[in-house]
Amino acid sequence: MFIEEFGGFPGVYSSYVYKRLGCAGVLKLLHGARNRAARFETVFLLRTADDHEVFHGECRGSIPERERGSGGFGFDPIFVPDGATKTFAEMTVAEKNAMSHRAKAVEALAERIRAPKER
Secondary structure, three states: OEEHHHOOOEHHHHHHHHHHHHHHHHHHHOOOOOOOEEEEEEEEEEEOOOOEEEEEEEEEEEOOOOOOOOOOOOOHHHOEEOOOOOOHHHOOHHHHHOOOHHHHHHHHHHHHHHOOOOO
16 A cells, blocks of 8 residues: 555555554554545566566555445555545455456456467
């Protein structure tokens, strides 16, 4: 999770921050912040014999004032994707996968794998 108010932090350190602060700690740090924009990103690398390709998935959203929902994992209770009213933790798996950063990256990779090979 990349939080704009923190210059993109925790970013690649999200797992560490979640283990140390949790959702409640992030909300405490954001108390009074005007900019609550955040995003999740996933990157997959496909390596072949002679080359590699990168597949990126991103989901932009914001962090609400309090935790909501009991589904999902990690920061899901404090992330509302753009265009949604629910946090990831309030969504069904199907709803979350329709906008998830991981789902977008997986779909891009799957499209590449399914594409006819050039000769």
